[in-house]
Amino acid sequence: MxxxxxxxxxxxxxxxxxxxxxxxxxxxxxxxxxxxxxxxxxxxxxxxxxxxxxxxxxxxxxxxxxxxxxxxxxxxxxNYTQYEGIYDSVKARIQVMKSKLDSLRDIEVKIEDSIMKAQKDSLQLIDSLKQNPRLRDSIRLDSIKRREIEKLNKKELDSLIPPAVSTETDSI
Incomplete structure (x- = not known):
């Protein structure tokens, strides 16, 4: 038997x-x-x-x-041992791909959250400007001041050009 x-x-x-x-x-x-x-x-x-x-x-x-x-x-x-090694390699590759995709997804979620927060903050700012005219005026004044400073900075850059020579004689 x-x-x-x-x-x-x-x-x-x-x-x-x-x-x-x-x-x-x-x-x-x-x-x-x-x-x-x-x-x-x-x-x-x-x-x-x-x-x-x-x-x-x-x-x-x-x-x-x-x-x-x-x-x-x-x-x-x-050839079981060789086949098992092949499938272990496949499994490892897929796990690496999954972890990369998960980290990319986490980054996307953070970006979406920050965009939503920025939109919410900007809407709150607009609402506060509508409710408080002084704040709106101060923002307008700040932008006017900023433009004036930029004009002065441009003039300072032009000040690098030597002044014109004076033809008048100075008395001693």
Whole structure:
């Protein structure tokens, strides 16, 4: 019985395909496939609206065909430790992409919050100007003063030009 059960467990491993996708490229392919599957699961209608066929996109992008991908996938799956390493690399890449996107999203939220705060502050300033005419007048006076200072600064720049020579003689 024991000999019969052991003899039935003899599984033949497939030969390494001649067109095996290299491990680094397989990581790229599986990463892209994972992203496309996530996009399809997130919003299938948007993905379909692009007219993009995910499978043909992958094959075209990486210069492979479906048969080559299947043979390579089968061969790697028989070599479990190597396949596990490939999937760990895919998982790590996706995690890095996620953390980058999360940090970008945090920056976008901060920018949106600061824009909203600036808009709110400017509306409050406008309201306070309407309610307090003295403040409005003081702001107008400040802008007039600022213009006068700018004019004086321009004159000072012109003062670098030497004054005209006087023809009058001074008495001693």
């Amino acid at each position: 024991l000999i019969l059960s052991v003899s039935c467990q003899d599984l033949k491993k497939s030969e390494k395909p001649s067109d095996l996708i290299p491990e680094a490229k397989m990581i790229d392919v599986l990463t892209e496939i994972s992203l496309l599957h996530a996009a399809r699961n997130y919003n299938k209608q948007k993905l379909e609206a692009t007219g993009l066929n995910p499978d043909s996109y992958i094959y075209e992008k990486f210069g492979i065909d479906s048969l080559q991908f299947e043979r390579s996938s089968s061969w790697y799956s028989e």
